[in-house]
Amino acid sequence: xxxxxxxxxxxxxxxxxxxxxxxxxxxxxxxxxxxxxxxxxxxxxxxxxxxxxxxxxxxxxxxxxxxxxxxxxxxxxxxxxxxxxxxxxxxxxxxxxxxxxxxxxxxxxxxxxxxxxxxxxxxxxxxxxxxxxxxxxxxxxxxxxxxxxxxxxxxxxxxxxxxxxxxxxxxxxxxxxxxxxxxxxxxxxxxxxxxxxxxxxxxxxxxxxxxxxxxxxxxxxxxxxxxxxxxxxxxxxxxxxxxxxxxxxxxxxxxxxxxxxxxxxxxxxxxxxxxxxxxxxxxxxxxxxxxxxxxxxxxxxxxxxxxxxxxxxxxxxxxxxxxxxxxxxxx
Numbered sequence: 001x002x003x004x005x006x007x008x009x010x011x012x013x014x015x016x017x018x019x020x021x022x023x024x025x026x027x028x029x030x031x032x033x034x035x036x037x038x039x040x041x042x043x044x045x046x047x048x049x050x051x052x053x054x055x056x057x058x059x060x061x062x063x064x065x066x067x068x069x070x071x072x073x074x075x076x077x078x079x080x081x082x083x084x085x086x087x088x089x090x091x092x093x094x095x096x097x098x099x100x101x102x103x104x105x106x107x108x109x110x111x112x113x114x115x116x117x118x119x120x121x122x123x124x125x126x127x128x129x130x131x132x133x134x135x136x137x138x139x140x141x142x143x144x145x146x147x148x149x150x151x152x153x154x155x156x157x158x159x160x161x162x163x164x165x166x167x168x169x170x171x172x173x174x175x176x177x178x179x180x181x182x183x184x185x186x187x188x189x190x191x192x193x194x195x196x197x198x199x200x201x202x203x204x205x206x207x208x209x210x211x212x213x214x215x216x217x218x219x220x221x222x223x224x225x226x227x228x229x230x231x232x233x234x235x236x237x238x239x240x241x242x243x244x245x246x247x248x249x250x251x252x253x254x255x256x257x258x259x260x261x262x263x264x265x266x267x268x269x270x271x272x273x274x275x276x277x278x279x280x281x282x283x284x285x286x287x288x289x290x291x292x293x294x295x296x297x298x299x300x301x302x303x304x305x306x307x308x309x310x311x312x313x314x315x316x317x318x319x320x321x322x323x324x325x326x327x328x329x330x331x
Contacts, residue, residue, distance in 0.1 A: 001105045003027070004080025004159070005034040008070035009042075009088035010218070014126075015202045016088045017047040022199075023086065024050065026094040030101065035074035040064035054078070064218065068168030068176040075159075075167065083162070085155045089202045090121070092154065096198040100156045103194075115161035115189035118151040119198025125205045138201055145195040150181025154199050161189050171230070173314070174223025178243065182236045207299050212306060221310025222318055229315050247308035253279055254305065 005023060009016055023034070034053040036046075049055065054077055058065060065073070071085055082104045086092060100117040103109045120141050123134030139152060151157070155177075165183045168176050181191060204211070215221050224244050231237040241248075260276035263269075280301070287297035310318075 001031075001082065001101070002080045003030055003032040003101065004075070004078030004083040005032055006037065006071055006074030006078055006083060006085045007034065007088050008037045008039050008065075008067060008074060008085075010039040010064055010067075010070070011043045012088035013042055013044040013046060014089075015091075018091050018202065019086060019088055020047050020049065020053075022091040022094075024052075026092050026097040033078050033080065035078040037065070037070045037074045039067070039070035066170055066173055066176070066219075068172055068180075069170035071168045071176075072170060075162070081159055083157050083159055085157065086199075087153050087201070090154050091200040091202065093119075093197050093199050096194060096196055099194055099196070100198075104156060104158070110158075113188060113190050114192060115158050115165075115184050116151050116191045117156040118148060118154065118191065118193045119196055120193070121153060121198055122200045124200045124202050126202060127205045134206075141193040141195070143195050146193055148181075148191050148193045149185065150178045151191055152177035153201060161187075165189070169230075172223050172226050173219040174221075175227040175240070175243075176223070178240070179227050179230075179236075182239065186235065207296065207303060209299060209302070212299070212303055216306060216310065221307050222314030224307065225311040225314025225316070225318075227314075228311070229317070244311055246304055247311050250301070250304040251308040251312070253283070 005027070007016075007019060007023075020036075032052060034049075035056055036049065036053055037056045038058075046055075056073055056077060058073065074085075075083055082101075084097075096119045100119070103114075103117060118141065120136075120143070121138040122136055123138045125132050125134055141148060161184065165180065165187050168180055172179060184191060224247065227240055228237065228244070231240055256279070257273075257276050260272040264271075264273040284297050284301060287300050288294060291297050291300065
């Protein structure tokens with residue numbers, strides 16, 4: 001079985017040497033071809049690449065490619081009956097790669113309905129010159145082998161299943177993984193987690209206000225609204241809306257505050273505003289008890305608020321210019 005490998009890189013050169021080295025090691029005895037897609041202009045030097053890699057730099061793009069556009073460019077270039085998508089800040093686990101490829105190569109185990117394989121991702125931070133662990137199960141897939149709704153960050157897909165479903169949607173700044181899972185499952189395909197460590201996801205310490213600013217600057221906050229606009233009135237809208245429940249609740253809280261402020265100004269009675277103020281204060285108090293840090297409590301509320309605003313802007317089409325550019329580059 002021949003394997004394709006796609007690594008989209010959007011200014012993640014800091015972790016790319018680790019990503020490439022882990023892939024080269026894990027695939028030492030496999031026939032494969034890789035595509036490194038620079039979704040944004042490189043901010044630093046790239047690691048040396050073996051002749052198995054093809055480096056792709058889309059010409060003439062004013063904006064960074066969306067995650068889906070970058071992956072589909074690599075998908076078109078790498079070939080392979082199965083394609084391994086690995087974000088540029090992920091260090092794959094060789095045992096997971098070996099196990100996933102063994103299933104993919106065995107028709108009796110994979111079957112025609114199996115479209116993709118996944119696993120548990122550990123979060124690791126590079127913090128002031130030292131490495132430290134974060135969340136041990138980033139996507140909460142658990143330790144048991146089971147079917148899942150979508151694959152993200154690290155995914156092994158059957159090529160013909162991905163083509164049949166239409167591939168990643170290049171119009172989305174985020175939520176492209178979950179949206180693809182909706183289409184694959186609607187087409188009758190299955191997605192599965194092997195219930196074991198699949199890789200380590202590396203980043204600077206987070207959550208942080210710098211990370212929040214980066215997500216806004218790159219348009220990642222718009223994706224939740226973009227996908228709701230695409231699915232309005234279609235099957236799957238309810239599932240997508242439920243995923244945004246926390247952001248919707250946060251926006252509702254602030255909208256209620258605006259109403260309370262208006263009532264206070266109109267009547268000269270500050271009691272509605274005082275009653276409303278208890279709501280965000282209680283939210284912060286609960287977050288403080290859980291996070292045990294005033295900074296992290298404030299950061300959580302700020303994250304929900306900013307993502308909620310981004311969701312509304314995405315719903316209204318704020319990211320369309322970037323989407324159009326990305327879609328043209330992917331064609």
